[in-house]
Amino acid sequence: MTALWVVVAVLVVVAVLVVALNLWARRAGYQIPGRSPVRCSKGHLFLTTWVMGGSLTKVRLGPLTRxxxxxxxRHWATMRPVKDDELSDKDRTTLYGGAPQ
Ligand SMILES: [Zn+2]
Structure with a gap:
């Protein structure tokens, strides 16, 4: 019975931490959680799903590096999310459309 309470307590603490991390990221200007603009180590810019505390398709190297x-x-690289106010108008057009397909 005690072990069950420990497991429940750990799960609650982890859940609170994940929510807090995502709230912090959103307040810091990142579009996290959700479809976030990211820049790879070679400078390419694209949208990908980014949720603090969880990643199924990327290796987490730190809170803001994967x-x-x-x-x-079309290569493997480290990537970091880009804050909304760090995007130029050209970046927004590249990410969200406006350019001919
Ligand atoms: Zn790239």
């Missing part, structure tokens, strides 16, 4: 597949350059 290693995964760059869909623009």
């Amino acid at each position: 290693w995964g597949h760059c869909s623009v350059g």
